[in-house]
Amino acid sequence: MTAHRIGYARVSTPDQNLGLQIDALKKAGCDKIYEDTISGTKSHRPGLDQALDTLRDGDTLVVWKLDRLGRSVKDLLDFAGGLNNRGVGFVSLTDAIDTTTASGRFFFNVMASLAQMERELMVERTQAGLLAAREQGRVGGRKRIMTEAKIRSARKLLNQGTPPREVATGLGVSVPTLYRWVPAAGRTGASTQ
Numbered sequence: 731m732t733a734h735r736i737g738y739a740r741v742s743t744p745d746q747n748l749g750l751q752i753d754a755l756k757k758a759g760c761d762k763i764y765e766d767t768i769s770g771t772k773s774h775r776p777g778l779d780q781a782l783d784t785l786r787d788g789d790t791l792v793v794w795k796l797d798r799l800g801r802s803v804k805d806l807l808d809f810a811g812g813l814n815n816r817g818v819g820f821v822s823l824t825d826a827i828d829t830t831t832a833s834g835r836f837f838f839n840v841m842a843s844l845a846q847m848e849r850e851l852m853v854e855r856t857q858a859g860l861l862a863a864r865e866q867g868r869v870g871g872r873k874r875i876m877t878e879a880k881i882r883s884a885r886k887l888l889n890q891g892t893p894p895r896e897v898a899t900g901l902g903v904s905v906p907t908l909y910r911w912v913p914a915a916g917r918t919g920a921s922t923q
């Protein structure tokens with residue numbers, strides 16, 4: 731089975747030119763080149779999908795530059811990891827990345843480790859911030875729409891026979907919210923209108 735080099739070129743808008751990328755991919759020995767004229771933030775890129783469908787174990791996907799594939803390091807690492815799992819190499823011409831070589835794989839593994847460490851540090855910082863806020867008496871989330879005074883008022887009105895819809899409207903809440911905060915056990919003689 732012959733290994734193939736499959737190229738992928740992308741520009742964000744129709745007024746941009748793919749020529750430079752396509753020339754570089756041809757010089758890099760790509761057998762076939764797929765193209766997209768679409769923003770990198772779009773998840774559906776038909777040309778990239780076709781290129782990925784074409785790739786087989788032992789093939790290599792070649793791009794002119796990393797940013798042609800994605801905007802975030804995490805997305806790029808996930809993408810390259812997916813290729814690696816399929817036995818497909820990855821080359822970025824202007825970024826001098828080539829996962830078909832030992833040094834290229836090493837570089838990508840270091841990048842993946844750094845991205846993982848950054849995610850873990852972000853989680854740790856978030857948890858530490860939430861803990862510090864709780865220790866200072868701050869509670870996250872939205873303010874409760876039903877205060878204790880509103881709950882007492884709702885119970886009183888419902889127990890007097892006021893229809894739930896009227897009570898909810900008067901309190902500025904929906905009927906389901908009223909029922910969530912004033913369960914049936916807390917209402918005696920309330921109508922179900």
